[in-house]
Amino acid sequence: xxxxxxxxxxxxxxxxxxxxxxxxxxxxxxxxxxxxxxxxxxxxxxxxxxxxxxxxxxxxxxxxxxxxxxxxxxxxxxxxxxxxxxxxxxxxxxxxxxxxxxxxxxxxxxxxxxxxxxxxxxxxxxxxxxxxxxxxxxxxxxxxxxxxxxxxxxxxxxxxxxxxxxxxxxxxxxxxxxxxxxxxxxxxxxxxxxxxxxxxxxxxxxxxxxxxxxxxxxxxxxxxxxxxxxxxxxxxxxxxxxxxxxxxxxxxxxxxxxxxxxxxxxxxxxxxxxxxxxxxxxxxxxxxxxxxxxxxxxxxxxxxxxxxxxxxxxxxxxxxxxxxxxxxxxxxxxxxxxxxxxxxxxxxxxxxxxxxxxxxxxxxxxxxxxxxxxxxxxxxxxxxxxxxxxxxxxxxxxxxxxxxxxxxxxxxxxxxxxxxxxxxxxxxxxxxxxxxxxxxxxxxxxxxxxxxxxxxxxxxxxxxxxxxxxxxxxxxxxxxxxxxxxxxxxxxxxxxxxxxxxxxxxxxxxxxxxxxxxxxxxxxxxxxxxxxxxxxxxxxxxxxxxxxxxxxxxxxxxxxxxxxxxxxxxxxxxxxxxxxxxxxxxxxxxxxxxxxxxxxxxxxxxxxxxxxxxxxxxxxxxxxxxxxxxxxxxxxxxxxxxxxxxxxxxxxxxxxxxxxxxxxxxxxxxxxxxxxxxxxxxxxxxxxxxxxxxxxxxxxxxxxxxxxxxxxxxxxxxxxxxxxxxxxxxxxxxxxxxxxxxxxxxxxxxxxxxxxxxxxxxxxxxxxxxxxxxxxxxxxxxxxxxxxxxxxxxxxxxxxxxxxxxxxxxxxxxxxxxxxxxxxxxxxxxxxxxxxxxxxxxxxxxxxxxxxxxxxxx
Amino acid sequence: xxxxxxxxxxxxxxxxxxxxxxxxxxxxxxxxxxxxxxxxxxxxxxxxxxxxxxxxxxxxxxxxxxxxxxxxxxxxxxxxxxxxxxxxxxxxxxxxxxxxxxxxxxxxxxxxxxxxxxxxxxxxxxxxxxxxxxxxxxxxx
Numbered sequence: 001x002x003x004x005x006x007x008x009x010x011x012x013x014x015x016x017x018x019x020x021x022x023x024x025x026x027x028x029x030x031x032x033x034x035x036x037x038x039x040x041x042x043x044x045x046x047x048x049x050x051x052x053x054x055x056x057x058x059x060x061x062x063x064x065x066x067x068x069x070x071x072x073x074x075x076x077x078x079x080x081x082x083x084x085x086x087x088x089x090x091x092x093x094x095x096x097x098x099x100x101x102x103x104x105x106x107x108x109x110x111x112x113x114x115x116x117x118x119x120x121x122x123x124x125x126x127x128x129x130x131x132x133x134x135x136x137x138x139x140x141x142x143x144x145x146x147x148x149x150x151x152x153x154x155x156x157x158x159x160x161x162x163x164x165x166x167x168x169x170x171x172x173x174x175x176x177x178x179x180x181x182x183x184x185x186x187x188x189x190x191x192x193x194x195x196x197x198x199x200x201x202x203x204x205x206x207x208x209x210x211x212x213x214x215x216x217x218x219x220x221x222x223x224x225x226x227x228x229x230x231x232x233x234x235x236x237x238x239x240x241x242x243x244x245x246x247x248x249x250x251x252x253x254x255x256x257x258x259x260x261x262x263x264x265x266x267x268x269x270x271x272x273x274x275x276x277x278x279x280x281x282x283x284x285x286x287x288x289x290x291x292x293x294x295x296x297x298x299x300x301x302x303x304x305x306x307x308x309x310x311x312x313x314x315x316x317x318x319x320x321x322x323x324x325x326x327x328x329x330x331x332x333x334x335x336x337x338x339x340x341x342x343x344x345x346x347x348x349x350x351x352x353x354x355x356x357x358x359x360x361x362x363x364x365x366x367x368x369x370x371x372x373x374x375x376x377x378x379x380x381x382x383x384x385x386x387x388x389x390x391x392x393x394x395x396x397x398x399x400x401x402x403x404x405x406x407x408x409x410x411x412x413x414x415x416x417x418x419x420x421x422x423x424x425x426x427x428x429x430x431x432x433x434x435x436x437x438x439x440x441x442x443x444x445x446x447x448x449x450x451x452x453x454x455x456x457x458x459x460x461x462x463x464x465x466x467x468x469x470x471x472x473x474x475x476x477x478x479x480x481x482x483x484x485x486x487x488x489x490x491x492x493x494x495x496x497x498x499x500x501x502x503x504x505x506x507x508x509x510x511x512x513x514x515x516x517x518x519x520x521x522x523x524x525x526x527x528x529x530x531x532x533x534x535x536x537x538x539x540x541x542x543x544x545x546x547x548x549x550x551x552x553x554x555x556x557x558x559x560x561x562x563x564x565x566x567x568x569x570x571x572x573x574x575x576x577x578x579x580x581x582x583x584x585x586x587x588x589x590x591x592x593x594x595x596x597x598x599x600x601x602x603x604x605x606x607x608x609x610x611x612x613x614x615x616x617x618x619x620x621x622x623x624x625x626x627x628x629x630x631x632x633x634x635x636x637x638x639x640x641x642x643x644x645x646x647x648x649x650x651x652x653x654x655x656x657x658x659x660x661x662x663x664x665x666x667x668x669x670x671x672x673x674x675x676x677x678x679x680x681x682x683x684x685x686x687x688x689x690x691x692x693x694x695x696x697x698x699x700x701x702x703x704x705x706x707x708x709x710x711x712x713x714x715x716x717x718x719x720x721x722x723x724x725x726x727x728x729x730x731x732x733x734x735x736x737x738x739x740x741x742x743x744x745x746x747x748x749x750x751x752x753x754x755x756x757x758x759x760x761x762x763x764x765x766x767x768x769x770x771x772x773x774x775x776x777x778x779x780x781x782x783x784x785x786x787x788x789x790x791x792x793x794x795x796x797x798x799x800x801x802x803x804x805x806x807x808x809x810x811x812x813x814x815x816x817x818x819x820x821x822x823x824x825x826x827x828x829x830x831x832x833x834x835x836x837x838x839x840x841x842x843x844x845x846x847x848x849x850x851x852x853x854x855x856x857x858x
Numbered sequence: 859x860x861x862x863x864x865x866x867x868x869x870x871x872x873x874x875x876x877x878x879x880x881x882x883x884x885x886x887x888x889x890x891x892x893x894x895x896x897x898x899x900x901x902x903x904x905x906x907x908x909x910x911x912x913x914x915x916x917x918x919x920x921x922x923x924x925x926x927x928x929x930x931x932x933x934x935x936x937x938x939x940x941x942x943x944x945x946x947x948x949x950x951x952x953x954x955x956x957x958x959x960x961x962x963x964x965x966x967x968x969x970x971x972x973x974x975x976x977x978x979x980x981x982x983x984x985x986x987x988x989x990x991x992x993x994x995x996x997x998x999x
Contacts, residue, residue, distance in 0.1 A: 388897070389941070433923035467942035469927040469969060470899040513925040524902075542925050544938075544969075548902035566876055566925045569970055595925065604874050606924075703970075801877045803971050 002284045002350045003338075010311045010338060010351070016328060017041075018310075018320035019092045020082050021296075023065070023155060025099040027076035028178035029135020031152035034058065034082045034094075035065035036320045039210075039305050041086035043068065046093065048078050058084065060211055061321040062304040063243050067154045074099040074135065084320075092328070102133055102177050108415040110136060110182030111372045112450070113173040116156065117219050117240045118186075121193040122167040123263035124220020128238030129173045129185070130156040131371050136177040142169040142190070158238045164263075165190040165220065183374055183413075186406055193218055193262040200258040200272035203241075203304075207252040207279045208346025211305035213243045214258050216272070221260040224268070228254055243304050249344045252278040279346035285322065285339050287352045289360035292333035292820060298362065299323045299339070306341040314338075333358040333784060333820045358820035359785040364648035367640050368628040370451035376403030376410040378497060380456070382486030387475040391466055395482045396459040397438055400445035401497065402452050412501050416452055421503035423534075423635035424454040424487070428480055430513020430540075431464045431472070432602050440599030443620055444510070447628055453635055454502060458483045460515070473546035474525070476518035480509070481526050488528065506635045508535040508554075510627060512598060513567065516541025516558070520551055520575055535634035537627060540564055540595050543571035549716065552580035555634045557644065559623065560810075561593035562792040563613060565606035568806045569703065570714055577701065577717035582665035586644040588626055589810045591657040591792050598623050610797040618654050625650035626658075646786070646815065659789040659812040661749055668856040670733055670837055673698045673718040682854075684736035694729025694841060696722035701809075701852070709848070712754035712791065712809040719811070719852035721753055728842040738773050738833040739856065741818050746770070746837060747857045750782065751811030753848035754791035759807065763787055764847045768816050769838035770831070777838055778821035778829035785814050788849065809850050815857075879928065879966050880919035880946070885985040887913050889993040898939060898953040911952040911990055913937060913964065920945045929969040932987045933962030938969040955989075962987045 020043065023033035034043055037058050045053035045068055058066045074080070081093040102110060116130040129138050132153050139149035140159050148159040153175075165171060173185040200223065201215040214223060219239030225232045227246060235244075237260075254276040261268040285308060286301035297310050302322035310318030310325055312335050318325045322341075331337065335356040341348050382395030402413040402422065416422060425448055429437035438459040445455035460476050468475065484507070490498040511519030516538035523533050524547050535555040543549060556579040558572035576587040592612055596602035597619035605613065629643035629650070642648040646660045671682035679698050682688050690696050699721050700706070701713040709721045722731055752764050765782040772778075782788050789812045795805040823829035841849060888911070895906035913930055921928045921942075929938040930950045935958055939951040952958060964985040967973040 390894070430925050431923060432925075464923055465942065467927070467940045467948060469929075469938040469940065471897075471939060471941070472927075474897075540925075544927070545899045545902055571970075606874075606876060608875065802973070803877070 001353050003353045005340060005349055005351045008338060008351065009314060010340070011315055012309065013316045014087055015089045016316045016319060017084060017086055017089045017091045018318045018326040018328070019094040020084050020320065021324055021326060022080060022082055022094050022097045023134045025074055025080055025097045026102045026133045026135055026177055027074055027099050029074045029099065029133070029152070031067050031069045031135045032080060032082070033065045033067055033134050033154050035061060036324055036326060037061050037066070037084040038086040038307050038320055041084040044083050045070070046081045047074070055085070060245055060305050062211065064154055064156065067152070069152055076101040094326070102180070106372065107419050108372065108413065108452070109180050110175050110177050112183045112374065113138060113175045113185040114371060115171065115173050115185050115188050117238065118188050119219065120165055120171050120188045120190045121218065121220050121262055122190050123164045123193065124161060124190065125164045125222060125236035126158050126160050126220055126238050127171070127173070128156060128158055132157055132175055133177050136175050138173060138175045141172050141174065142166070160236060161220070167192060183404070186374070196267065197221070197260055197262065197269035199270045200260055202256060202258070202272060202274035205250055205256060205274055205276045206282045206303060206343055206346060207250050207276055208344040209303060209305055210247055210249050210344065211243055211245055212256055213241055213304055214272070215241050217242050218260055218262060221262050223258055223260050226257040250276040252276055280349065282341065282343060282346055282348040284348055284350040284352040285341045287339045287354055288363065290331060290337055290354060290356045291360040291362065292356055292358050292817070293330050294356070294362070295327050295330050297325045297327065297337065297339060299325070302341055303343060306343050309340045309342065311338040311340070312336070331356045357784050358780055358817060359815055361647055361649050363651050364642065366625065366651050367632060367643055368447045368624040370632070372452055373402035373413050373416060373450055374404060374406045374410070375446055375449040376401050376406070376412070376497065377408050380486060380490070382482060385478070385482050387463070387478045389466065389468055389471045389475050391463070391475065393462050393475070393479060394459065395479065395486050397457050397483060398445070399454060399456045400449035401454045402449055409497070412497050417501055422452060422454055422501055423503045423506035423508070424456065425631055425635065426480055426483060426507065426509045427455065427457040428476060428509065428511040428515030428518050429457070429460060429599060430515045433464050434601070435461045436601045437461055437599060440601035442600065444624060444627055447624055448631060451628070451632065453631060456483060456487065470544040470546040473514060473517045473521055473544045476514060477521040477525055477546070480518060480522050481528060484531060485528055488530065504530050505532045507531055507533055508631055508634050509533065510537040510539060511541065512539040513595065514542055516572060517544050517546060521547040523551070523553060524548060535630060537630055538572050538575055539598055539623065540567050541572045541575065542567050543574050549574055550578040550580065551575055555584050555630070557586040557588070557630050559588045559590060559626070561595055562589055562591045562808070563593055563607055563611040563794065564595045565608065565610065566595040568798065568803070570808065573714050573810070574716035576661065577715040581663040584641065584662065584664040586630070587661035588622070589659040589661070589789070589812065590622060591659070593619055593622065593657070607797065610800065611794055614654055614657060621653045622658065625653050646813070659810065661811065661813045663813070663853055664857070667858065668739070670735070670854040670856065672853050673720055679720065682733045684734070686734040686736050688734065689732045690730065691732070692729045693725040693727050694722055694731055696720055696731055701850070709753065710756050711804070712756055712807060714808050714810070717852060719850055721848050721850050722839065722841060723848035724841040724846060726846060728840055731839040732771070732836050733854065734836045735834065738835050740832045741770065741834045741856060742831045744818060744856045744858060746816040746854070747813055748854045749811040749813050749852040750788050751809050751850045752788050752790050753809045753850050754807050755848070756805060758795070759791050759793040760845065760847070762845070763790055764843045764845050764849070766849055767840040767842060769840060770821050770829070770834050771836040771838060772830040773833040773835050774830065776823050776827045776829050778823040779840070780816050780820045780822070782814060784820065785816055811850055811852060813853070874922060876922055876924045879921060880917035882915055882964070882966050882985055883918050884916035885913055885964050887911060887988055887990040889990045890996050891993065892996045896951065898951065900953060911955045911958070913950040913952065915948050915950065915966070917946045917948070917966070921948070926971070927969045929967055931965045931967050931972050932958050936969065936972065958987050960987060960989055
């Protein structure tokens with residue numbers, strides 16, 4: 001919330017400035033990137049306790065930080081820190097970064113550079129290259145001739161090109177670190193530029209600032225900037241946006257203008273103009289939610305070059321620049337944070353105010369963006385087979401794999417192959433008709449292959465025409481197994497691409513719709529030797545009864561589109577509930593997602609426009625990011641489970657629509673309601689006690705269960721439904737013994753119960769308490785840990801189709817860190833001796849809540 | 859210069875009606891001796907039978923291809939397992955013939971989604987189950 005600054009009593013201590021931030025460091029790197037400092041600060045860089053760069057001008061921290069050359073290349077294990085000096089104050093040293101041998105993180109060599117933005121144009125003079133290791137060298141070749149090079153690059157580096165590109169040249173970026181040359185970038189063929197050239201635009205420019213950002217820039221174009229009608233300079237840009245620095249600072253009403261041109265002699269674009277806005281227009285920065293324990297604040301919007309000051313409960317804790325400002329000490333849940341931006345002499349009249357939440361997961365790196373290898377593609381043909389329903393079907397599909405070069409049939413990546421066999425993901429489409437459904441996950445196959453996972457997509461299209469239900473699922477499962485068997489033959493038979501390459505001991509599957517049922521069935525029927533299934537993703541699956549419905553022996557994830565217009569019952573919820581949580585199980589219930597838009601070949605909206613949807617690209621981002629996080633965890637052993645647990649959010653994903661349930665093995669379960677001992681005892685065998693007018697009982701969370709609370713439950717488990725009559729209602733669940741929770745979290749699956757009538761406005765919630773052995777109860781509100789998920793209202797849509805209302809009660813897993821529990825004033829809570837957990841239903845709306853899987857989690 | 863607003867040549871996304879089913883034109887209940895045992899799934903476990911009751915239906919149009927299977931609802935009993943013979947002919951396999959009652963109304967719906975009993979369904983009021991007296995050998999495929 002933006003609030004006027006003048007009403008706040010913010011104590012701006014000039015001695016408090018933030019330590020800057022360092023990008024990751026690599027052995028042999030000849031530069032470091034420092035970010036988050038105040039504009040025009042001087043920077044010191046320390047290596048292994050010795051200052052090797054002193055008081056170097058940092059310039060402007062945005063948009064790319066300061067790239068600071070080092071006097072000598074870094075060695076593995078060296079520890080680097082940086083600090084800033086501004087306005088007479090010197091910050092603390094940054095958190096230390098250790099230089100790492102890049103082969104520890106990237107055993108097959110440096111990641112593949114990306115020409116970004118692409119494409120490149122004839123006469124282009126500068127190209128952006130991304131996905132680089134900081135301090136590496138980067139160079140560009142046009143038709144195999146080097147045309148530009150930077151030594152000691154940033155992670156996104158501009159490379160000036162001379163001579164400029166001709167038409168139709170093959171442009172490739174390369175990188176090396178420690179004389180280790182990475183794979184080539186994807187080839188870009190230089191194109192004729194747009195004609196006419198588009199007019200540049202500007203982001204808002206405010207008085208007092210010295211930076212301005214030009215938008216709508218053509219890749220490689222030469223920009224000419226004028227200020228108040230006077231040409232300032234011309235320069236090449238890598239494109240998209242370009243931030244320039246001008247002096248003296250801007251004044252209200254000044255005009256800035258830019259034109260762009262690619263080839264000399266061509267007609268430049270029309271000028272794009274802007275007028276400098278007054279200081280009074282400078283807004284507060286946008287700030288992402290802050291979680292207790294955070295040591296930095298992340299901005300979602302800010303003005304380039306602005307100084308950002310952060311106050312916690314009125315006291316200054318940070319002073320730096322966006323997008324990440326380090327704090328001098330961690331924040332606590334309930335703290336009030338104010339964030340203020342200043343441009344030179346212009347101090348915004350507004351500050352952003354927010355309250356630190358107990359749980360507000362930060363945005364992490366993109367788990368789908370690990371781009372290491374070129375991608376080869378091929379199809380396979382294993383002949384025909386007779387499937388269980390006695391039909392004949394071809395064994396066919398597509399495979400994407402890490403390769404030495406992009407394209408059909410290119411050789412398997414030599415360096416990756418030298419490290420050992422490579423894991424495989426097998427994808428299975430559903431029943432849609434047509435002949436191309438297996439091509440619809442090409443984006444996921446590409447992402448998996450470029451990070452080092454072979455990705456096959458099985459062609460089951462013919463089987464769409466046969467009818468069948470469980471029979472058809474068995475047929476699809478059989479086609480999957482036949483595909484694996486065929487790939488085993490290629491692997492064992494010296495196939496030029498796959499011979500000796502595939503690690504069938506690390507195999508995972510993703511199935512969509514009927515394919516989702518099939519991939520749950522495969523592990524129960526497969527008899528192939530040498531195959532170990534590590535994980536299964538069921539995306540919008542049906543549940544035909546072909547399997548036991550109880551996935552076990554592997555990690556399981558299901559993605560359930562809440563606006564599914566085909567599999568309206570979200571049957572994957574039954575799989576999640578039935579799954580063994582060893583090593584883990586995960587469920588994503590996604591509001592505003594339909595059935596089809598995860599598959600690029602399925603063009604129709606299965607809701608027929610009947611429900612509001614997120615864009616197709618947003619569907620794909622969900623499958624890409626969460627799917628890659630899953631596959632990386634189960635096949636590559638990467639630490640990406642946080643995305644599924646909800647401790648970190650993937651970027652550029654509508655995470656507000658994604659409701660996560662997660663359960664892992666070997667945790668202490670207070671109550672999962674599966675013990676058959678009634679509501680009066682929990683899974684510890686200890687008593688439970690309702691009070692304050694609360695009513696609670698155990699109910700089947702299913703469509704057919706005799707004890708279901710109502711028809712809004714679609715899973716296959718038993719949970720609790722509680723409601724209160726007006727006064728706060730309490731539910732106490734005793735432990736079997738006093739337990740030390742200091743290093744644990746309390747997890748509970750919770751959801752707002754749909755009453756089968758309407759979805760009321762506004763969210764509801766509850767409080768969760770812990771009672772110590774002295775009788776002190778400390779509480780956390782569900783609103784502070786992400787809130788209770790709401791039913792997605794689809795009643796009118798379902799009834800309009802002539803079928804019952806499928807609006808669902810669907811829980812997600814709320815995590816309550818122990819540090820967030822607050823005892824009453826002047827009481828002390830002993831987390832080392834906890835004897836009971838409490839639920840307090842205290843909302844005036846009196847809505848019923850559903851609970852399950854109350855656990856104490858490491 | 860006017861502004862063109864013509865959409866007649868636009869590439870529109872494929873629109874499908876997933877829910878509308880054709881009407882039943884005929885239902886025949888027969889007992890079939892299978893050339894190879896037929897497998898049903900009961901609670902995820904396969905059960906093989908040498909012969910069983912089939913409901914062989916004719917419709918007045920194609921059944922939409924989608925994730926969910928069409929199913930026959932015989933009274934309150936769902937019969938989902940089926941095979942497409944041609945666009946308008948389908949065989950439905952009865953897993954538990956004891957659950958079917960003579961005289962029960964037969965309606966076409968979607969698995970897990972019995973048609974609302976409002977008489978509006980295209981197949982309402984036509985066909986009723988009759989225990990088959992006829993036994994045939996499964997035809998060759």
